[in-house]
Amino acid sequence: MVTLTIDGREIQAEEGTTILEAARENNIYIPSLCYHEEVTPYGACRLCLVEVARNRRERLVASCLYEVVEGLVVKTNSERIVNNRRMIMELLLARCPNNKTIQDLARQLGVEKTSFKLEDKQCILCALCVRVCQEVVGVSAISLVNRGVDRQMATPFYEPSDVCIGCGACAYVCPTGAIGFEDVGDTRHIRWPNNEMECKLKKCKTCGQYWAPEKQLDYIIKRANLSPDAFDNCPDCRD
């Protein structure tokens, strides 16, 4: 265990934890958009920036990536941090002016309007979808393509993916709701910001309901080494 100070409060944290984790465990709020405990921290949204002082040197670090060390002094709300966060929120608000998550967070951080020209996007390119698809689901159907201001989230060559299992984890984890997801009849529609695809749903042998993507069930059967008929029935009709 190491002892550190966050906003004047002395707290204990296990070695190897990040400042953000330590803060959240102790109910100290640090805003963030690209952090999720299930995937590797990424440090892209820059909202979780905090000021750390070590050896009398002060610097801004992304708290989702910076690991705690003994004697670390952390500030989460200094003027420098607030100014940076507000500018970042202004930039995000200009990108996604009609997105509720962004609007709410902006307001919460004291940003009412943005100084920049408005776009109308929903995706903030936090890559949570990409990381979940790769690290949790394990299929890497989507990724970030292009560079710089042209960066987008998409499947390779914007084609329907042949490895996507239709699980919808990307939509579930998206902090801004930028990924659409809908089951209609025997088909699941996934609408990513720059392309979309469909996948077939499996019909329950007993009740006839379409209940889960066929590819997802096949994937689970293969990964967990289950019998091929394991998912013939939907959860409601299983013994």
Place this chain on the structure above:
Amino acid sequence: MAKRKTKRLSSPQELEALRESIIKDRDPNQTCIVICGGTGCLALGAQEVIAAFRREIEKGGLEKKVDIRITGCPGFCERGPLVVIKPKNILYQQVKSEDAAEIVSETVKGNIVDRLLYTDPDTGQKITYEHEVPFYKKQKRLLLGDNSNIDPTIIEDYLALGGYAALSKVLFGMSPEQVIAEVKKSGLRGRGGGGFPTGVKWETCRQAQGNTRYIICNCDEGDPGAFMDRSLMEGNPHSVLEGMIIGAYAIGGHEGYIYVRNEYPLAVKNARIAIEQAEEHGLLGKNILGSGFDFSVKISRGGGAFVCGESTALMASLEGKVGEPRAKYVHTVEKGLWEQPTDLNNVETWANVPLIIKNGADWYSKVGTEGSKGTKIFSLVGKINNTGLVEVPMGITLREIIYDIGGGIPGGKKFKAVQTGGPSGGCIPESSLDLPVDFDQLTKVGSMMGSGGMIVMDENSCMVDIAKYFISFLEGESCGKCVPCREGLKRMGQILTDITEGKGKEGDIELLERLSAAIADSSLCALGSTAPNPVLTTIRYFRDEYEAHIKDRRCPAGVCKELITYLINEEKCPGCGLCVKVCPVEAITSMGKKKPVVLDQEKCIKCGACYDVCNLDAVIKK
């Protein structure tokens, strides 16, 4: 020169014996025609010049009397293709293939071809010898100097000049700790831009915990207009390689990579040849010179992303991943390539190492300033008479580089600013021209050393337009991962574009400053944190130009199309019709002989063709 059979060297004595036999076989008084085969001269037609010289030598049956050596870039690109006659060092400039016959025949007779000599623009005098040309006089060419003495594809040339003696000295006479101490003492700082003390980096890497240690040479030079690393790698690859092997020995690494962008085909080729030759000679690979030390080097070709010059992005790219930076809270010397301790240095840094070892840290640290030792190579480009590569001692002033070496601004125009440090460096105004150039001084005025780009601008450059250019470069070259860099640069580009198009608003300058501060402070990597420099420095030193664009809708330099108008000075125009002919949109009408032409503002696309073609200043730009 007799072809020597390659023999694997297995002791320092064998290396010295080989060196002696190479030197013995060479007559120092033998005439040698040295032709620059660097990228700049090749673009100017050096290939044909080389072929012509070969033909002439063959025709005259002079193979025994006159040698030909194709070398890397000696630096004076403005005057290429360059030919130097050794041993006298007679410099011929702007040589064409038609000149080969005369040069060969006169050289054999011991004569000089006057018409191809360089003329000093100040005195009008012809200058015969390379070292007397003002461009070279104030330089201190510790690294580039050997470029014209070496055919980069022939290891013997490098060995003849004492090559790999530093490596031998290290392997058989110094402990790794002693090597590190020597490099620390020399004061060498990283030439890639950061200026971190090289010896300290090596020491930290040596002490880091890991299964293995990797050594990387960063040859991913991507700044517009910069070609320092390219010219070293093309012209003297063995010096870089020797530096890397010495570094590997000091750090305790056994595997190395040269990461070089694929747009540098000649650098890739020459590095590959150097590696093969060093391996054949037992200077690279297993049991180097019989010392028991193993080190191998592979080449990894980069796809050309500017951000891959950033160390963590470079390592990601080397691993086969997307070249994106990561936070460096754990330094790459501790956890770098494949999570192992990794030492990455720039080409120029590596090339300095053999010099330090060979001549000692005390010798090396005599050159330079208190905090920055040695020399630095700059690529001097833009509105400058002598475009080229210059190597100068740290501490020289910008004025000396621009006026004494660079020969000043063409066309008698006025100097306006010099951008140092690449796209994310800063623009330095005339008032700071007497600044001694070193890592710390450049930072003080809001710019940086960077890897050594130096772009000169004259009075016809609009500083808002310049800032817009660099930001638009960075917008496309940002990896796009973090919000402040990706979104912030995009907005900066939009605001700057608006200003240059006459749509600037009150408050734009302040918004740019606020945005710059946030991008610099909160970005993930150094690309983002330095990206606002061109904007910040142009606002700092040329605020009045921004204000003229915003408040008066005027571009003082006459660059921003939307803010300028072309007019015909009726008193001066004789109606010659030259402008009528060049106008691509038929906006100018001839009204008959001796009558001024008429320009239709509605049709004018402000291309400036009429302005350029008029010899009588009858077209005015307002």
